[in-house]
Amino acid sequence: MAAIVPIAVTTTNVANKTLTSHCCFCSMQCSLMLLPSEKSPGLVVKPSPDFPVATGRLCQKGLLSLEHVLHSERILEPLYKADRSRPQAGAWQQASWKDAYKDIASRIQEIQAKYGNDAVSVYGGGSLTNEVSYLLGKFTRVALRSKYIDYNGRYCMSSAAAASNQAFGIDRGMPMPLSEIPHAKYIILAGTNIAECQPTMMPYLMEAKKNGAIIVTIDPRNTMTSKLADIHVRLQPGFDSVFINGLLNVILTERLHAESFVRERTVGLDQLSETVKPYTAARVEALTGVLEGVVRTIARGFAKAETGIVLTARGLEQQVNGVENTLNYINLALITGKIGRKGCGFGTITGQANGQGGREHGQKADQLPGYRLIEDPAAREYVAKVWGIEPEELPGKGVSAYEMLQKIDEGEIKAMIVLGSNPIVSSPNSSLVERALKKLELLVVVDLFESETAKYAHWLLPGSSFLEGEGTLTNLEGRVFHRAQVLESPGNSKLDYRFISELADALGRGRYFQYEGIEDVFNELALATAGGKADYSGITYERLIQEKGIFWPCPAKGHPGTPYMFKDRFNHPDGKARLFGITPKMPAEPIDKDYPFVLTTGRVGGHYLSGVQTRRTEGLNKKAPVPIAEIHPWLAGKIGLGTDSKIRITSRRGSLVFQVKVTEGIQPRTVFVPFHWGEELSINRITNDALDPTSRMPEFKICAVRIERVD
Ligand SMILES: Nc1nc2c(c(=O)[nH]1)N[C@H]1C(S)=C(S)[C@@H](COP(=O)(O)OP(=O)(O)OC[C@H]3O[C@@H](n4cnc5c(=O)[nH]c(N)nc54)[C@H](O)[C@@H]3O)O[C@H]1N2
Ligand SMILES: Nc1nc2c(c(=O)[nH]1)N[C@H]1C(S)=C(S)[C@@H](COP(=O)(O)OP(=O)(O)OC[C@H]3O[C@@H](n4cnc5c(=O)[nH]c(N)nc54)[C@H](O)[C@@H]3O)O[C@H]1N2
Ligand code: SF4
Numbered sequence: 001m002a003a004i005v006p007i008a009v010t011t012t013n014v015a016n017k018t019l020t021s022h023c024c025f026c027s028m029q030c031s032l033m034l035l036p037s038e039k040s041p042g043l044v045v046k047p048s049p050d051f052p053v054a055t056g057r058l059c060q061k062g063l064l065s066l067e068h069v070l071h072s073e074r075i076l077e078p079l080y081k082a083d084r085s086r087p088q089a090g091a092w093q094q095a096s097w098k099d100a101y102k103d104i105a106s107r108i109q110e111i112q113a114k115y116g117n118d119a120v121s122v123y124g125g126g127s128l129t130n131e132v133s134y135l136l137g138k139f140t141r142v143a144l145r146s147k148y149i150d151y152n153g154r155y156c157m158s159s160a161a162a163a164s165n166q167a168f169g170i171d172r173g174m175p176m177p178l179s180e181i182p183h184a185k186y187i188i189l190a191g192t193n194i195a196e197c198q199p200t201m202m203p204y205l206m207e208a209k210k211n212g213a214i215i216v217t218i219d220p221r222n223t224m225t226s227k228l229a230d231i232h233v234r235l236q237p238g239f240d241s242v243f244i245n246g247l248l249n250v251i252l253t254e255r256l257h258a259e260s261f262v263r264e265r266t267v268g269l270d271q272l273s274e275t276v277k278p279y280t281a282a283r284v285e286a287l288t289g290v291l292e293g294v295v296r297t298i299a300r301g302f303a304k305a306e307t308g309i310v311l312t313a314r315g316l317e318q319q320v321n322g323v324e325n326t327l328n329y330i331n332l333a334l335i336t337g338k339i340g341r342k343g344c345g346f347g348t349i350t351g352q353a354n355g356q357g358g359r360e361h362g363q364k365a366d367q368l369p370g371y372r373l374i375e376d377p378a379a380r381e382y383v384a385k386v387w388g389i390e391p392e393e394l395p396g397k398g399v400s401a402y403e404m405l406q407k408i409d410e411g412e413i414k415a416m417i418v419l420g421s422n423p424i425v426s427s428p429n430s431s432l433v434e435r436a437l438k439k440l441e442l443l444v445v446v447d448l449f450e451s452e453t454a455k456y457a458h459w460l461l462p463g464s465s466f467l468e469g470e471g472t473l474t475n476l477e478g479r480v481f482h483r484a485q486v487l488e489s490p491g492n493s494k495l496d497y498r499f500i501s502e503l504a505d506a507l508g509r510g511r512y513f514q515y516e517g518i519e520d521v522f523n524e525l526a527l528a529t530a531g532g533k534a535d536y537s538g539i540t541y542e543r544l545i546q547e548k549g550i551f552w553p554c555p556a557k558g559h560p561g562t563p564y565m566f567k568d569r570f571n572h573p574d575g576k577a578r579l580f581g582i583t584p585k586m587p588a589e590p591i592d593k594d595y596p597f598v599l600t601t602g603r604v605g606g607h608y609l610s611g612v613q614t615r616r617t618e619g620l621n622k623k624a625p626v627p628i629a630e631i632h633p634w635l636a637g638k639i640g641l642g643t644d645s646k647i648r649i650t651s652r653r654g655s656l657v658f659q660v661k662v663t664e665g666i667q668p669r670t671v672f673v674p675f676h677w678g679e680e681l682s683i684n685r686i687t688n689d690a691l692d693p694t695s696r697m698p699e700f701k702i703c704a705v706r707i708e709r710v711d
């Protein structure tokens with residue numbers, strides 16, 4: 001590791017002797033400490049017992065998280081491309097922040113004068129703190145006065161959020177803390193690979209197992225997580241709702257449902273019962289290949305278990321039917337009465353570091369802080385008052401992340417500021433994204449590195465890493481916590497929140513962005529959320545530091561926070577949850593004779609998302625330097641795969657070649673490819689950009705492909 005960035009330790013933490021922070025990667029948000037070390041770079045990361053979530057544990061990514069922060073490729077100065085017409089071709093030139101602001105602001109003003117305010121857009125991320133997420137939303141509406149903002153969480157939690165809102169009237173990924181898991185006697189894990197994606201959650205599942213829990217995993221692959229399972233259901237991607245209807249059918253026909261809970265706390269049973277009637281266990285076996293007996297065993301086991309938990313993640317959510325799939329898993333938890341009491345709950349596992357908080361404070365196209373809807377007159381009035389503007393000055397709702405990229409391609413959006421995302425690697429059908437980025441008159445990327453997206457930028461500005469930016473985040477359980485600053489910003493890099501305020505100033509809107517420090521931003525955020533669904537108004541930095549985290553909603557100063565929601569009521573006005581009978585639909589691109597196999601995509605344990613950080617971490621990259629496609633021996637035989645062969649995967653959008661691993665542990669018609677790489681190793685060049693009609697989530701998990709041997 002070439003550590004050329006000088007490390008300066010600030011006074012913020014010296015008082016504590018050890019420097020503590022939280023890992024920048026997944027939503028577990030494990031706490032870590034930086035201890036002095038003899039070895040370069042002079043600090044070493046150790047797990048910290050300081051945070052009651054993953055006490056004393058870090059996975060490989062957390063242990064190595066310092067490496068990218070100090071990496072020699074960190075961007076340390078504002079950079080620009082002189083040739084504005086073809087930025088991706090020229091070399092970077094260095095500039096001062098003053099010149100950067102001047103040029104960016106004047107180009108934004110020119111573009112807005114010519115095409116209107118909405119021609120400038122913002123694309124945020126779920127790794128950013130609550131404060132930065134909040135400021136990005138405010139900046140777009142108040143400084144740019146544009147309706148176009150969305151963020152990478154659209155690709156992550158949007159189906160889960162829509163389903164939770166429909167069923168429960170509120171979206172907190174896990175409405176109960178992780179500490180409920182060990183009390184569950186039956187646990188269903190669907191489309192979630194916890195062992196690789198939230199490794200420090202595994203001890204909770206292991207403890208449950210020790211306490212006698214049955215664990216069922218539902219996934220097209222036998223994963224590291226399914227090793228823990230008593231039953232693994234190996235489904236072809238796209239069949240979750242068929243399978244769940246089978247479970248619901250057995251439970252309802254055998255009258256195993258929780259009658260009084262369903263009567264008192266839910267509405268919609270009749271419609272649900274009608275819908276699932278045709279899905280007998282025998283029919284589900286015929287449709288999915290899952291044996292009738294297995295359907296019955298799981299249905300009876302879960303319904304009769306004294307306590308139980310259902311957890312879902314992207315496997316079934318990143319589909320055009322992602323909202324409906326999630327709703328069907330919620331049905332299962334509701335009709336069996338497994339919500340609202342000890343050892344029970346339904347949760348969808350949030351992905352990114354601040355995937356929960358990042359979706360609450362106005363980065364989403366249709367939302368204002370606290371989950372308020374931007375088209376709700378009362379919400380507009382309240383937030384406008386907090387921001388010191390008139391409600392009429394607030395724009396309306398924009399469109400989802402991928403649709404913004406489409407609008408660039410169509411010519412409606414002319415400029416974009418990307419902060420905390422790498423959309424050319426993480427968006428589906430990325431040749432459209434490439435074409436769109438090339439059309440932009442102004443692309444500003446604020447990042448730690450020259451990401452694949454930054455290669456198309458006119459300006460690449462040095463942002464702040466997790467060790468530099470103080471702020472608050474909200475973990476997968478809805479626990480808000482404070483993350484201290486540990487290092488000074490290296491070189492001429494800048495705290496993300498300062499960049500946003502200073503650019504607002506350059507645009508002549510600085511009076512709305514006057515903050516002494518980050519705590520000021522939080523206090524304004526807390527006020528803006530008061531009375532909203534995600535209410536932070538009782539939270540202060542002082543409390544967060546003293547209490548080591550507070551669960552929202554926390555609507556008043558002395559309020560203890562809400563670790564466990566839905567004990568007595570759900571968030572719909574009548575207090576009841578909604579059941580939705582789901583008639584399973586086809587994926588956008590079903591297999592056919594030309595494209596006879598299903599491509600699904602996801603993650604490996606050692607890399608994170610678009611890989612910009614983890615591909616620069618030697619210890620992680622060594623283990624997985626390139627993506628490996630997984631196929632079944634049956635499929636390998638069919639294409640005549642030899643020991644040294646690679647495979648070519650072709651979808652309707654293009655063709656890519658991958659190294660291959662043959663494994664019994666995958667559904668025979670399915671090929672799995674991780675998405676952490678760019679350019680010709682980026683699987684998103686060939687994924688499908690069909691969107692869920694409600695959540696606008698792309699169908700990352702299913703597209704039809706052809707597979708050939710390459711020697
Ligand atoms: N190591 C690592 N950890 C991470 C991340 C990372 O990039 N790397 N990213 C973080 C983020 S942002 C997120 S969102 C989470 C994601 O966490 P997960 O959702 O757990 O991760 P994925 O690998 O995308 O998908 C999970 C599983 O879904 C399965 N699957 C595919 N299609 C289907 C289907 O139709 N039905 C069902 N039931 N399963 C299906 C896949 O085989 C895969 O094993 O992880 C977080 N943690
Ligand atoms: N095929 C396929 N595609 C997928 C998925 C899938 O399962 N399959 N999953 C989707 C999901 S769930 C997600 S969440 C998205 C994520 O997709 P992306 O948002 O593209 O992923 P990241 O790699 O987190 O991008 C973050 C970028 O911001 C930078 N960065 C990190 N922290 C900071 C910070 O604090 N400040 C600044 N200024 N920059 C920072 C990083 O260096 C990196 O370049 O990918 C989605 N795409
Ligand atoms: S489990 Fe998640 S938060 Fe914890 S160390 Fe690993 S990547 Fe970081």
Ligand SMILES: [Mo]
Binds near residue numbers: 155156157351352
């Ligand atoms: Mo995600």
